[in-house]
Amino acid sequence: MRTLIEISKSGLRSAERSLAVTSNNVINADTPGYTRQRVDKSPIGMQKTGFHAGLGVNITSITRMRNQMNDVVINEKRQDMGFLKEKAKIFDQLEASMASDSGGDLDMRIGRLFDSFSELSTDPQDKTVRNTLMTEAEQLTSKLADISRNIDRTSDLVKDSAGSTIGNINQILNDLNSLNKAITQAQSAGKPDHASMDIQVKKLEELSGLVDFESQVTDKGALQLRVGGVLVLDENKASTIKGEIDDVNKQFGLRLDSGKMINSAGGKLGAEIEMYENEIPKMKDRLNSIASTLVNEFNAIHSQGFGLEDDTSRNFFNPEFTDASNIRVDETVRTNVDHIATSDVAGEAGNGEIASRIADMRNEQVIGGRKLVDFSVDLISTPGRNLSEIRSNIEVRDSEIAMLEAQQEQEAGVNVDEELSLMIQYQNAYQGAARVMSAAQQMYDTLLSIAR
Amino acid sequence: MRITQKVLFGNFMRDINKNRSELARTQSDLSSGKSVRVPSQDPTSFQRSRIIEENIRKEEQYQSNISGGLRQSRLAQEALDETIDRLIDVKRILTQGATGSSGESVRTNMAEEISGIRDSMVFTLNQSYGDRFLFSGTNSSVKPLDPDTPGAGGVADNSNTTAPTVSVADGVKLEMSVTASELRDTEAGDLFEVLSSIEQALRDDDGEALNGLLDGIDSTINHVTTVASRLGNNINRMEFIFEQYETTKIAQRSDVSGLVDTDYAQSFSELQRIQVAFESAMAVHSTMFKNSLLDYL
Numbered sequence: 001m002r003t004l005i006e007i008s009k010s011g012l013r014s015a016e017r018s019l020a021v022t023s024n025n026v027i028n029a030d031t032p033g034y035t036r037q038r039v040d041k042s043p044i045g046m047q048k049t050g051f052h053a054g055l056g057v058n059i060t061s062i063t064r065m066r067n068q069m070n071d072v073v074i075n076e077k078r079q080d081m082g083f084l085k086e087k088a089k090i091f092d093q094l095e096a097s098m099a100s101d102s103g104g105d106l107d108m109r110i111g112r113l114f115d116s117f118s119e120l121s122t123d124p125q126d127k128t129v130r131n132t133l134m135t136e137a138e139q140l141t142s143k144l145a146d147i148s149r150n151i152d153r154t155s156d157l158v159k160d161s162a163g164s165t166i167g168n169i170n171q172i173l174n175d176l177n178s179l180n181k182a183i184t185q186a187q188s189a190g191k192p193d194h195a196s197m198d199i200q201v202k203k204l205e206e207l208s209g210l211v212d213f214e215s216q217v218t219d220k221g222a223l224q225l226r227v228g229g230v231l232v233l234d235e236n237k238a239s240t241i242k243g244e245i246d247d248v249n250k251q252f253g254l255r256l257d258s259g260k261m262i263n264s265a266g267g268k269l270g271a272e273i274e275m276y277e278n279e280i281p282k283m284k285d286r287l288n289s290i291a292s293t294l295v296n297e298f299n300a301i302h303s304q305g306f307g308l309e310d311d312t313s314r315n316f317f318n319p320e321f322t323d324a325s326n327i328r329v330d331e332t333v334r335t336n337v338d339h340i341a342t343s344d345v346a347g348e349a350g351n352g353e354i355a356s357r358i359a360d361m362r363n364e365q366v367i368g369g370r371k372l373v374d375f376s377v378d379l380i381s382t383p384g385r386n387l388s389e390i391r392s393n394i395e396v397r398d399s400e401i402a403m404l405e406a407q408q409e410q411e412a413g414v415n416v417d418e419e420l421s422l423m424i425q426y427q428n429a430y431q432g433a434a435r436v437m438s439a440a441q442q443m444y445d446t447l448l449s450i451a452r
Numbered sequence: 453m454r455i456t457q458k459v460l461f462g463n464f465m466r467d468i469n470k471n472r473s474e475l476a477r478t479q480s481d482l483s484s485g486k487s488v489r490v491p492s493q494d495p496t497s498f499q500r501s502r503i504i505e506e507n508i509r510k511e512e513q514y515q516s517n518i519s520g521g522l523r524q525s526r527l528a529q530e531a532l533d534e535t536i537d538r539l540i541d542v543k544r545i546l547t548q549g550a551t552g553s554s555g556e557s558v559r560t561n562m563a564e565e566i567s568g569i570r571d572s573m574v575f576t577l578n579q580s581y582g583d584r585f586l587f588s589g590t591n592s593s594v595k596p597l598d599p600d601t602p603g604a605g606g607v608a609d610n611s612n613t614t615a616p617t618v619s620v621a622d623g624v625k626l627e628m629s630v631t632a633s634e635l636r637d638t639e640a641g642d643l644f645e646v647l648s649s650i651e652q653a654l655r656d657d658d659g660e661a662l663n664g665l666l667d668g669i670d671s672t673i674n675h676v677t678t679v680a681s682r683l684g685n686n687i688n689r690m691e692f693i694f695e696q697y698e699t700t701k702i703a704q705r706s707d708v709s710g711l712v713d714t715d716y717a718q719s720f721s722e723l724q725r726i727q728v729a730f731e732s733a734m735a736v737h738s739t740m741f742k743n744s745l746l747d748y749l
Contacts (some may be wrong), residue, residue, distance in 0.1 A: 029457060092492075099498075101489030111506050115513040122517045122618045122628075125583040125592065309594075343590065350584055350592030350616045356625070362510065363622050377502040384491025384498065391492070404467060406459055413456035417745040424749075 003055060004440035007298045010056030011433030014041060017059055019426040022419050029414040033202030035066040036414045037194060059391040066412045071201060072215065075208035077095060078327055079266040081397045086271035087279075088390045094283065094383035097150035106147065106290075107376040109140040111362070114373075118359035120342055121352035125308065130337035134329070139315075144291050148324035151287065155280045159245060162252060165210055166243050170310035171268065172207045173225070176200065177238035180222045184235065212266025213308045228263035232256065250281045276348035279386075284324075286379050292322040293367045305341030305354030307333075308446050314339055316358075464737040471730040481714045488712040497711040504708050505601035509630045511697045511704075514620055518694045521618030521628040525687045528586045528629040531579045532680035538573050539676060542566060542650065543669045549654050550662040563654035570647050574599050574607060577632055580619075589631035590614045596632035605644025609633055626686045630679050631648050638675035 018039045030035040040063055044055040099105055116133035123129050156281035179200045186193035200223065207213065207225075216224045219233055225233035232239045241262070252273045254262045264270045295317040302316035318330045333339045343351035367375045481487045491498040548554060549562045574597045577587050588596040589612040601608035611632035617625040636643040646668050653661040 075651035083744045095490055095492055099491050101484070101486065106500075107502050107506060108509070111509045115509060118510075118513045118517060118619055119520075121592045122520050123582070123584070127583075152525075157673070322730050348590040348592075348612070350588065351590035351614065352617070352619075356617075356619050359619065360623065362506075373506045374503055376505070377499050381491035381499050381502075384493075387492035388495055402462070405462070409456055409459050409462075413454070413458050415454055415456040418454070418749060 002199070003053070004443070005437060007054070007056040008433045008437035008440065009124060010044065010058065011372065012430060014039075014057045014059055015426045015430035015433060016381070019423060019430070021062060022422045022426060023416045026416055026419045026423075028418075029416055031198075033198045033205065034414070035064045035194070035198055035201070038063045058153060062194070063252075064197065064412075066193070066201070067408060068217075070408045070411070074401060074408060075204055075215070075249050077211040077397055077401050077404065078205065078208035079270075079395065082267040083212075083271045083402060084390050084394050084397060086268040087275060088387055088394060090154065090271070090275045090279075091383040091387040091390065093154050093157075094151065094280075095387055097154070097449065098147055098380040098383060104143075105380055105381065106143055107373050109136070109143045110290075110373050110376055110451065111293075112136045113140050114359050116364040117306070117355045120340070121356035121359055124342035124352045124355060125349050127337070130340055133340060134334065134337050135328050138334075140294075142285065144324040144327055148284070148287055151280060151284050152325075155250070155276060155284075158272050158276045158280065159247070159252070162269060162276065163243055166254070169207065169210050170238075170240050171240040172203050172210070173233050173240075175203050176207075176223060176225070176233055177236075179203065180235060181231075184220045184222050192221075200448055208267065210267045211264050211269045219304045227254075228265070230256065230260055230262045232262070253274050283379070285383060286375075287324045288322075288381075289367060290372065290376060290379065291324040291327040293372065295319060295322045295327060297361055297366050301354060301357050302341050304344060306343050306346045306348075307339040307341050308349055309336070309338045311346035312339075316340070317326055415427040460737070460740055464733070464740075466729070467733045468737075471726055471733060474726045475723075475730060478719055478726060481719050482716070482723065485714050485721070486712055487714045494506065494712075501708045501711040503705050504711075508701060508704050508708070511701060515694055515697050517618050518620055518690045518697075520688065520692050521620070522694075523580045524584070524586060524618075525628045525683060525690065526618075527579060527581055529680065529683055529687060531576045531586065532630070532635075532676060534576045535573055536673060536676050536680060538569050538576070539669065541674045542569055542647065543666075543673065545569075546650055546665060546669055548663060549665065550666060552659055552660060554659075556657045559654040559657050563651045564649040566647060566654065570605075570607075570644065570651070571599065573647075577635070584616070586616075586629045587611060587632040587635065589633070590616055592616060603644075604636070604642040605646070605648040607644040609636060618690070620690060626689060627683075628686065628690075632685055635676060635679055638669045640675075643672055643676075646672050 018041075019037050021037050025036050040060045041057050042060050045060045046053050046055050113133070113136045116129070116136045120126075120133055121127050179196050182193050182196040183200065186196070204215065204223075211227055213232070214226045214229075216226075218224060218233060222235040223233060224231065224235070227241075232241070239256040239258060242255050242257070244255055245251070246253075251379075252267075254264060254273075256262060264273060296319075298317055299315040299319055303313050306313065314333055315330050316333060318328050322326055328334075342353075342355040343349070344353040344357075345351055362371060362373060365371055370378070457722040461685055480489075488494045488497045488501070520609050545562050545565055549559050554562070577597055578595045579586050584592040586592075588594060588610060591612045593612060594610045598608040598610060598611065599606060603609055609632055613631055613633050615627040615631050615634075616629055618628045638646065640646050646665070650662070650665050650669070653665060
């Protein structure tokens, strides 16, 4: 008879426990990283003389419904996504500083300067044309300086951003280290710490956007992480990453507190380093080559000619400054536009030969086998070209990740309707168990009433 | 397959965001009239359009050069026409003077007239455009003809032999005037020399010499006319090239437009399509979210 009470007691306990798990599922339906849990039960039985008697129900474990493999694959895609998104962001900034829809970009400024020389070749004695030419030349030099400054600023921003990305990575590595401790302790005690494991999933998701890594779980349940093949998180230790920056040569190294250097080629950090080390300097070099070509080619022709005032040959641009950041018109020419050389014979005011030769340079392939304007158009389109390519890659990655997330969600996600129906089921089970207990109670009462 | 609320919501957000970004794109295409405003929207079209625009810019500059050149050429042409008229006057006077009936005093008057014509020709050929003397060649900061300094025919020549040019196309330059030196250099000798010989013969009352000069004035007129018609040819060429640029400009502008401007018909139908997708996404998802077991508990 006592077994009846025990059986119903186990039923009550199991229903109560199941209801608790389901409730927790419903409440956490929207919590990032949360994995739905299921109660595993098994019947209890006992061999009696002649028969086997059931003695109720036992909760054997509470399972986390999660596919670890899927997590690894998604995180790999997320690393790629973090890389692409950061690159897109930086190229977006660069594009905004180089190309606009209002005109007035570098290609137009160069074209306008050639226009002015062409105009001057027809009217070498016209002061207005000379003044316009000087204005155009100054607009061009300030445009070059402006773009150069913007590129430098972007480079600095990327460098700073990489610094704070490293800070975030270190923070997450620390968090993961604490979680490792909680998880391994709980596992050795035989009671898995599901909450910590869910937080770990979320932290890994965050980390995968920031840096590329490989993960592995040890026998004790601890997570090991490697960046570029080097261990950064072990069972009981998290490394700290430090950025080593050489701003002159545009080098960005990553050093662990153990002294080892690591390489990151993915995630936000990988993108920032690649942009800082390669893409941005490459763009700057091309911009500078435009400036130096302008200085050299213009001067080569201009210095053979003569202005209106004297028989002295001069450079058009100051030859000491050949970078985009400092290119400038020769001071004597700038302050007196009559010194702009137009004639190839000294003293011939109406001779526009030199101006016309400079104007003709717009058709010559003087830079990288291309015309100056074409080269400039190519340069200002470079960020946009990369951006458009990256955007289509992002779309592909995005749908891949969405698909994988849907797969993971199938396994690990909480379906509220499902949980609600389980709730009803467990409520009924509880009521059933309670009824068993009340029946047993009545049986006892009947028995006792005989004795009275 | 288990479909959770999170999957539904995630899909909804993705679809809505996608529709919204497409809507935004179509909206900006339609409101700005341009479908390619920055390189990232279509790098190839952007680059092509900018390179064509550079070509348009260059040709517009040539047009502007031609306009400036034409103004100067026409002034020069008028001056040459004027000069031809003056020379014809000289020929008329010379023909009258050469007949034996003209007396000495008449011839002296005629000589004065020739001298006046010479002065007015000098004035005409010293015509300037802005700071530039049209007939000085490239030496255009000084007057080409100076009657106060001794020279052939009493008029010094300050011009050089290089006529000023205008760039009208890649590598093509047209002379927009003639130089005084060339103008003066007739088959009968220096133009002003011819005039002064006529003046002198009239003053000397030398009928024979006057008859001998008739051929000279004819060939002088021919020379100036030839030079003027060459300038006229250049003017015609400039006008022709200018018109050609007008035509190619239209073609090139429409090329640029085809590359970067919005195709309104397409954009509007696109807008319609996205709107339908957007609205049905809203409608279907708001119905889906209402379906919950909670309502029945």
